[in-house]
Amino acid sequence: MxxxxxxxxxxxxxxxxxxxxxxxxxxxxxxxxxxxxxxxxxxxxxxxxxxxxxxxxxxxxxxxxxxxxxxxxxxxxxxxxxxxxxxxxxxxxxxxxxxxxxxxxxxxxxxxxxxxxxxxxxxxxxxxxTASDVQKTIAVDLFGRSFGWVWESEDKLTPVSAAVVNEQHVAIIQESGERNWWRYDTPLPSNIRVYASIADALAAKPDAALVVTHRLLSKNEEAILQNGVLYRPKVLVLGVGCNRGTSAEEIEAVIMETLKELQFSWKSVKAICTIDLKKDEQGLLKVVQKYGWEFICYSPAQLNQVEIEQPSETVFRYTGAYGVSEPAAKLYSGADTLALVKKKSGNVTISVALLQEEKRQCAEW
Incomplete structure (x- = not known):
């Protein structure tokens, strides 16, 4: 307002x-x-x-x-x-x-x-x-904001912004997220160069860097952040199934443990997807409310339209669907291959997918 x-x-x-x-x-x-x-x-x-x-x-x-x-x-x-x-x-x-x-x-x-x-x-x-607007260059503190990207840390926003507007060598490395972030009708400034990998950027010895990825960086890769900002695009889709009454604490613990195993950042999670039988599951609702994630529910008929690697007759008897976490993650993400097909831990089953580019474009429209 x-x-x-x-x-x-x-x-x-x-x-x-x-x-x-x-x-x-x-x-x-x-x-x-x-x-x-x-x-x-x-x-x-x-x-x-x-x-x-x-x-x-x-x-x-x-x-x-x-x-x-x-x-x-x-x-x-x-x-x-x-x-x-x-x-x-x-x-x-x-x-x-x-x-x-x-x-x-x-x-x-x-x-x-x-x-x-x-x-x-x-x-x-x-x-x-503001210098970045006048010069038609990247506003470091707004980079990807319209897509929902978030910073890992704001510590280097000021020095990296200075490097951009002072026309120093700035590297951009993008592993995931929306690609149409350049909105001006002019070419990208010559001091800003896009590299295929963090290793390539490090070899070029830039003065500053913008890194866009859902991955947790390795120790060697973290050197790029000495004067760099790490952005987390919303690209991870979690398919989740659970027993009735499973606590939010258990669901959250399984999610965080799984993402750590995959070396993915929880800040890049976009949505939790499940079967509509779980639309009122309090544990799931508390988790999505805590983190501000989307909560998507599919009917058994929708889930059964998806080809999955691990169909279950037991799950079908109880839910009418041959799987929950795996097809739910595929449906929302548009991915044919999952980063994690399915993992069961205690009362929770989880699958992880990377949101596909065409799905992101549809979401923008």
């Missing part, structure tokens, strides 16, 4: 326009500019100095769109700033609606993206000053 705030007559007109055209926008302006339809339109009126209103808006909304002079905004928000990972996006618009300026949290907070969106609907000029 965004708060749109105006304190002048012209600013109110702009704020109302944004409120009507920008999804999730709530408009605030001084009561002396009331037009009589505010309650009907859900517009909030305030009395007194806007400085008194901003602290509550700052912690309530993901972004603030302020039709107030830039200098005044800087002075008002300065005491409210905490951390770039938690501060909201702040965008400023001039009183004629000619310029939309990204002021705070341009990348992580989404102010740059919001600036472009608001500028487009106002037919205004977007003003964005």
């Amino acid at each position: 965004y708060a749109v705030v105006a304190i002048t007559k012209h600013g109110v007109t702009i704020a109302r326009q944004i409120g009507e055209q920008l999804p999730g926008a709530r408009v605030y302006y001084a009561s002396k500019f009331a037009r009589g339809d505010e309650e009907e339109k859900g517009i909030h009126l305030f009395e007194g100095n806007v400085r008194l209103l901003l602290p509550s808006l700052f912690v309530t909304y993901r972004g603030l769109i302020l039709i107030i002079s830039l200098g005044a905004v800087v002075r008002m928000i300065a005491p409210l700033l905490k951390d770039k990972k938690t501060d909201p996006a702040v965008v400023v618009i001039d009183d004629k609606g000619e310029h939309v300026i990204s002021v705070l949290s341009g990348h992580l907070g989404g102010a740059n993206e919001l600036t472009r969106e608001v500028a487009q609907l106002l037919h205004a000029h977007p003003v964005i000053t």
Whole structure:
């Protein structure tokens, strides 16, 4: 949700326009500019100095769109700033609606993206000053974010970002995840080079590196992260079956143990898939809720359409499907071959698949 705030007559007109055209926008302006339809339109009126209103808006909304002079905004928000990972996006618009300026949290907070969106609907000029945007290069802290990629660690974000914008030699090694991450209509900058493997990149001795993989790196490979950022794409699909009443703790332990055996990162898990008989299984539900994973359930008929290596008559008698974990993982991932066909541990059976490229593209559309 965004708060749109105006304190002048012209600013109110702009704020109302944004409120009507920008999804999730709530408009605030001084009561002396009331037009009589505010309650009907859900517009909030305030009395007194806007400085008194901003602290509550700052912690309530993901972004603030302020039709107030830039200098005044800087002075008002300065005491409210905490951390770039938690501060909201702040965008400023001039009183004629000619310029939309990204002021705070341009990348992580989404102010740059919001600036472009608001500028487009106002037919205004977007003003964005972050180096990666100006140079049309990779924003290290946003790399793969639209696909759900997550960092393994943020320790090297700043020095790697510096290497990118200062045109030093930056290596990209991608073993999995979406490939269409370059969104500009210009070629990849010459200082950024893609390598087929971590070994090849290390041999080239880059100044910095971006590594995209679901694998846990070996000791030798970890040298690439001396000035590198490791990204975890959401590419692992877990097929899971379990006995009724199996605890979340047991399910979670089997998952983590299995991924460690495969040398895969749990941060790359996208979904847990199972049979629809387990759609209310509390242990499974608690695990997916804890990690924010998708939870997909298939009918026995859907599962039986998949060719599997280890069909079970026993499983069929109880569920109507000749397998659960193996076909469920194949169905969601689109993979013909699994990283782990099937493993039974205690009350849990698990299969692991790597999401196929065509499945990722379908998910984007």
